[in-house]
Amino acid sequence: MRDRTAWTWHIAAGVVILVLLGLHMAIMHLDQTLGLFGVAGAEPVDWESVVARAGSAFFTVTYVLLLGAALYHGLYGLRNILLELNPGATLRRAVNVGLTALGLGLFVFGTWAALAAPGAAAVGG
Amino acid sequence: MAGTGPRRVTFRLRRFEPGTDREPRWEEHRVEVSPGMTVLDGLWKVKELHAPSLAWRSSCRMGICGSCGMLINGRPRLACNTQVAELGGDVVTVAALPNFGTVKDLVPDLGSMFETHRDLMPYLLRDDPAEQDDPTREYRQTPGELERYLQFSYCIKCGCCMAACPTVATDPHYAGPMPLGQAQRYNSDSRDGGFRRRRETLSGGGGPWRCHFAGECSQVCPKGVDPAKAIQLMKRDLVVDLLRLRRRRPPAPVADEPHGTPREGIAAPPPRTATAEG
Amino acid sequence: MESRARPNRLGVLGWVGGGRWGFERYLYTLHRLTGLGLVAYFVMHIFVTSARALGPESWEQAMDVVSGPLFAVGEYLVFAAFAFHAVNGIRLALIELGFAVGRPIEPVYPYATSVGRQRRLARAALMVAAVIALWGGLDFFVLA
Known part of the structure; x- marks a missing residue:
């Protein structure tokens, strides 16, 4: 992928993150504020809340989407910084391959967690 | 200031003599300041009175040639464009432009910048190879079309923007503000048809994607060229092109042959300039 | 291409120093720092929250590890970094797609630049980020 395409995806991923992470931050961390508007439920990190979200298709899909977008956006940014340090040709390749592998690995792991959570909830009650 | 005598300032100069010095060294000389004296005038004074071997590059003394960036x-x-009085203080510190190699003393090696500049084809590219080699007449352009690139065409290639850019500070693969600004100058010229050819280089890792709008290039440009603006507009053009939303327009046509008043005195086109290909 | 003359690149010092003539240079530096912090936190966050896939005990265990005042402060710093990075990111996306820098103009001294042109946007972005970060502080520490 040429840098122009990679950069355009970086911006697009940023927009996706802005919406989804904004939502995530509001639900998970600004729960007191949401409570002021009467939309907050139980403590968001309680197991019951986790189970409720894991069972929802909306939350599962947005988790995976946010995971992919944030990994791409963040690791592309890290790549920018690393490549601007002017590494040699071998190190440059290592940065490209290493960050791609790291991103794919974390994406598979995070997706597994999102998909396995409903099963764990059913077993754990 | 009656009775205090003429004002004097200290010129603190970064010297480097290739072949002799392993590291640059600093040297100080005191000179009298006269009204309206520029830093370039001060350097001449230092050279005349204290340091005859001091080297720098300058030519026009009026902010046109772009030689004396420091x-x-x-x-x-x-x-030449900086008065000692406007700097304030009693010490004027002068060094060669950073982010370039240093040839000697205050002389930066701008060669790499000009190579990148040349690679981005900073001239009108025409679709028709015959017209490219032997232009027939002028190309039509409206005042509005001229304004789309005029600001960027004031660049004097002094290299100040490159010395200020944080990305150029570490990354020699990045084309940098001057060459990118000049590529955009031609890309936005209605007489030019070279967008697709320049795009090959600009879409890669040395292109505008390494610019993160620290804005320093535009802050220091002595001609108000605003390379940061050119680079952001370039990104937009390239992304719009990637999304296949860019309207393709042929370069401005050759102007009609004037009729009614015959052109006199031009019997034949001037002889071709010899090219590398011969 | 590197010059054959004596190298004189500012290096990483040029990222943080070697300038700062405009206030945007600080935003550039802060955007990088917050970005690095957010990536580091995000990788850790993926591992910690994935404990939910192993059942309630594993989840409670993970939540116990990341509880306490130190983590609360750390979490708030991440929130503040997110607030800045997100709002400044909107500014950068607008600028880098050529929307907030203006058209080419005739350069007449004293020169007006794209940097000056977007300055109001930069100030507004910083203020919005500060308000979000302050509100987050209220939520994290006062309302909780």
């Missing part, structure tokens, strides 16, 4: 009191400026 790091003056920590900021890239033209020595």
